[in-house]
Amino acid sequence: MSTPHKMIPRPDELDAEFYKATVAAQTLCMQHCQECGTWTHPARYYCPNCSSDKMAFDKVTGRATIHSYTVSHYTVDPAWKPFVPYVTIVAELEEGPRVVASARGITPEQVAIGSPIKIVIEVKSPEFAIFWAEPAQGVA
Numbered sequence: 001m002s003t004p005h006k007m008i009p010r011p012d013e014l015d016a017e018f019y020k021a022t023v024a025a026q027t028l029c030m031q032h033c034q035e036c037g038t039w040t041h042p043a044r045y046y047c048p049n050c051s052s053d054k055m056a057f058d059k060v061t062g063r064a065t066i067h068s069y070t071v072s073h074y075t076v077d078p079a080w081k082p083f084v085p086y087v088t089i090v091a092e093l094e095e096g097p098r099v100v101a102s103a104r105g106i107t108p109e110q111v112a113i114g115s116p117i118k119i120v121i122e123v124k125s126p127e128f129a130i131f132w133a134e135p136a137q138g139v140a
């Protein structure tokens with residue numbers, strides 16, 4: 001009998017640069033326009049505000065609010081079966097971009113749009129990290 005394991009994606013192109021920057025910094029990074037200061041995600045070749053190509057990946061605070069969420073009561077992935085029902089959150093970072101994260105320490109009964117959360121990373125490979133949304137207590 002095989003042991004279930006969660007798949008680790010292998011991002012490419014700008015997604016790979018985004019994940020490598022986040023893994024190297026050991027904290028969530030977002031693409032940041034060096035001309036006008038606009039933060040953006042997913043990564044792009046040109047700033048959506050000023051069209052500059054001077055884009056870099058800089059650290060964000062991780063402070064966010066719950067923009068939206070879903071509760072999964074069923075999964076076809078054996079690795080996730082012990083965790084159902086689980087919450088997946090669309091987090092809006094205080095810098096502006098939104099990122100999808102799995103909830104940790106937030107139950108389906110507790111989750112609410114607008115609640116303060118923090119986004120923390122878990123490095124899964126030199127090229128990939130997963131994002132966890134946790135209750136905001138302890139946000140630096």
Ligand SMILES: [Zn+2]
Nearest residue numbers: 033036047050
């Ligand atoms: Zn810009």
